[in-house]
Amino acid sequence: MLTFILAMLCLLVVAGLAVSKRWLTVWAAIGMVIMGFFIQCAFAVQGLLVIFVFFISSNLISLINKRAGKKKTSSEQRTLYQVLANGGVPLLAALGGCLWPHPLWIAIYVVSVAEATADTWASEIGSIRGGTPYHLILRRPVPKGLSGAMTWTGSIAALIGSSLIALLSSLMFYSDQGLTLILVSFICLSVLGWLGQFIDTLLGGLLQARYQCAVCHTLTDAKDHCERVSIKVAGVSWMTNNLVNGLSSLLAGCMGSLFFFINLG
DSSP states (O other), rough: OOHHHHHHHHHHHHHHHHTTTTOOOHHHHHHHHHEEEEEEHHHHHHHHHHHHHHHHHHHHHHHHHHHHHHHHHHOOOOOOHHHHHHHHHHHHHHHHHHHHHHHHHHHHHHHHHHHHHHHHHHHHHHHOOOOOEEEHHHHHHOHHHHHHHEEEHHHHHHHHHHHHHHHHHHEEEESGGHHHHHHHHHHHHHHHHHHHOOOOOHHHHHHHHHEEEETTTEEESSSSEEEOOOEEEEEEEEEEEHHHHHHHHHHHHHHHHHHHHHHHH
């Protein structure tokens, strides 16, 4: 009980810090606290530590980008919708774990967090260290920031981010299963998290609305560019980046359940 209380106090401190640093809006921070409560109930401190590593590492990378002058600050503060896009599936896994405690939910939870970490690291690091992105659907180089594109640097960063979550989770959740299962879990969870990020990129190129600036003719995700309304040239109008992230997270969770049934079921 004491551990639970201390963990929740730490969560409240982190939420307050996130608001003060303008990492999250107030509603996003409230959503994070509620999510953390159910994660703590379902997966104990281990589950909370996994989501903390994702949140802290992602925001530190974003902060480094900002201080290096590589990132605009207008959309830096994450909203509740963005929190749910990356954390909705982990929250559902936690709710499932509360209602029906089972190791299956851990696998779903871990892979969805690994996918979110891989996607965030790929976007943040690829945007400042990567070269010109290559669009998977258009099959040609495109401007930075366009959904559906990737760089080698971003892909490597995605694998490292996914591997970090996989390593931490394997050591905490499967340490009593023997060294072989720990290694298998680490490899499988790392690959599945990275694969989820790749699916996110693919879905972004296929489904997310893509626009072309009416002035400079640059391809963009923005509805407005060069102070003019952009022209939609592909994708579905209502398919936003947040929806793509949520869908990719859901598919990653499904891959996590597949990992469980093959290796642990």
